[in-house]
Amino acid sequence: MTANARKKRNVAALKHAVRSYPGFLWWGLGQATNGGLGFYVWMIVLTAIALVGANAWAHQVARGMIVTNMTDHVSWGLYIANFTFGVGLAAGGVMMVIPAYLYDDEDMHKVVIIGEAVAIAAIVMCTLSVLVDLGRPDRFWHLMPVIGRVNWPVSMLTWDVIVLNGYLVINLHIVGYLLYMRYLGRKPNPKWYVPFVFLSIIWAISIHTVTAFLYCGLGGRPFWNTALLAPRFLASAFVSGPAFIILVMRILRITTGFAAPPKPARTLIQIIRVAMTINLVMLASELFTLFYTGGAHGESAKYLFFGSHGHYGLVPWIWTAIACNLIGTGLFFMPDALERSNTRIAACILCIVGIWIEKGMGLIIPGFIPSTLHEIVEYTPSLTEWKVTAGIWAFGFLLLTVLLKLITTVFAAEAHKTEIA
């Protein structure tokens, strides 16, 4: 075949592939919404929660952010706390890609796509969390390059918007491409996805680093203004991401029989063991600096851990987080955690809850307490905030379920085919 003819054939194939991509999406939607009774109950419950959240948000937009419990003193709350955790989850979802590609771990390749799916759902949740935090969502277009007016490269928030959207696009491409090729019955061409996988690894680190910079770049907030913040974000993402994926794989095994090989989970546990230890060491070193030196820098930490001037709002939260993290880490180090055991599941849940609090409420709220003029105004989320947050989580789970459904269907079809062959 001449080079020209080959090129022509490739172009024809590509054209066809492009033309049938919508067909693939349509087919995928059909597949992803098929299931048994349990599946439909799950989807309907999630939809109902998402509806409650959407309604609460719509009221918030109409009446103003006054329906939240945020104030000029504590100007960010549950929404931004969730956003921060979500970024970690999204970054962590891709962390499992690293061993898969750097060490060419074959088994790992099979579960990488689950991590990518988690990343996509988490990023969508992050975007929604920021959207609901805006006082003027109708002006969102001001944030868009070209038609809006972005403060780049100075504003860390602009950076964050860019990297988060970029990350979403990269992961959509990887997942979409891999599934599409399988759907067409073709072998994915590494040229079309491996470079993007490497890009997404670097990008995963960048989204969490930039999100940390968002806080630690503020000189007026001593609690956030620490160089350890970004490394701590990364370490905790290496825990929450893999822990979440382990849970997802277990649920898939129970509900769909989608059996991942045992090795990837073990690799993930090893990652978690190391990352969680590093996280705890950094936490200890941070606490030492804060409390041993004392003074204004320690005020927020004092409020967080022990309460200050008769205000104790976050004390139960943070000790719950510490307990979860310590027990969870302990469980991860038990030999049982390497097997498909309940210990492993308990450890994952504990660490996820612990990090959700520590990276969420435990990080955002003390940044504002005491305020920059040293006033103490406490914050507990309002019912509206809880509803909206629950709605966002429900929507994230809806999206994740649909993605996983699609993935397991395509993979099952392929396994079936290999058997016949």
Place this chain on the structure above:
Amino acid sequence: MTTDNTSPQEPHDGEYLKPLLPILDQHSTRRTLLKTAGAALGLAAFGEALSPLMVIPENVSVDEFLQQHYKELTDEDKKKVFARLEAETKERFGADVTITDSKPIPGVRFAYAINVSKCNGNGKCMEACNKENNHHRGVDQSYIRVLEMTKGSMDMENGSTTYDHTVPQDDKFYLPVQCQQCDNPPCVSACPIEATWKEDDGIVVVDYNWCIGCRYCEAACPYHARRFNWELPEIPAEEVNPNQGYLSNRIRPQGAMEKCHFCLHRTREGRAPACQEACPTGARVFGDLNDPDSAINYVLKNKRVFVLKEELGTKPSFFYFFD
């Protein structure tokens, strides 16, 4: 897994270009019908849930939605925008107002100084700010916070803004804090969309119609100088100050950020800021840094002057001194 009735058909060799199955060809049409009904129901429910959003098209006109950033508005645009805002103010607050656009005076650099020995914490500046700047009456909003500090300490931790007794107290001194109009303002760096910026005369302003209300600037400000409009301000028609500046004291929309603007609609026209005019103790000194004979320059040259949180490198244009 429910692959029983849904697993994709095996593509035959060579036939790989054909997609597996469009959904409508699947044998279980009943399921498809149910799904379509479910999807329609779901969409309808979401439409219903989001229906309170309809206040947006009611309250936000197309012109407002499409309005460009202040710096991109031509004089012609501004005329239209101001007319629209005046009409809206009439409609919503029942007040006839005039919105103007005072420009920085070339060569002028504003600064403020407070004589801590004189300030007695009476709070008249806060009241004046509230009236002048059309603040939300419901929450007694003001751009100024007066800290009551314990003598013997400059630590704000020993201060209180919520004191409610006769002033001055013997063991206290008073420290009013408002936007320090930083020369290196962290709030401006923070804003993702340049909705807040520093003008040539040193005043940091907000375009209330461009701000998306992310509140990142509020987190970034080390002086608690920013205020967010958690709801639409309430002001009785007869209390509305009709002399309004687009970048200063016009009534702010819900969901946007605001802050002290050194009363630029007054000071750029040669008048004193409202808080200075209202202060009965003469503790407030305002003027042009570039004018060697100004009162503010006298203070800077002859008094022992300090700024708040100097270590943060924000370079305030707001000074404090003792007699």
